[in-house]
Amino acid sequence: MQRSPTRVRQAPVTFSRAGVTAAFDAARWTGLLELAEACDVRVRWSCRTGVCHTCQSAVVDGAVAYSPQPLEEPGGDLVLLCCARPITPGRVS
Numbered sequence: 545m546q547r548s549p550t551r552v553r554q555a556p557v558t559f560s561r562a563g564v565t566a567a568f569d570a571a572r573w574t575g576l577l578e579l580a581e582a583c584d585v586r587v588r589w590s591c592r593t594g595v596c597h598t599c600q601s602a603v604v605d606g607a608v609a610y611s612p613q614p615l616e617e618p619g620g621d622l623v624l625l626c627c628a629r630p631i632t633p634g635r636v637s
């Protein structure tokens with residue numbers, strides 16, 4: 545079954561380097577960067593709108609959807625934490 549990003553209300557996300565796992569609540573957080581900050585996980589950022597790629601991180605597993613859509617999506621297994629929302633349980637570095 546395919547899930548729409550808007551239907552997933554909560555998904556567990558692990559920040560691997562920090563060793564922190566928390567539930568992403570789509571009604572509360574605009575993106576993974578806000579969840580990281582709420583969990584005191586240090587993440588570098590600048591624009592918070594998907595332009596600068598300063599918040600880029602590796603996705604270990606799981607899937608995300610962007611909202612807003614970044615100017616240019618990072619390649620490979622990288623994700624922009626400021627505008628990415630998890631659509632499955634997952635892990636980022």
Ligand code: FES
Pocket residue numbers: 588589590591592593594595596597598599600624625626627
């Ligand atoms: S902070 Fe600039 S792209 Fe995320």
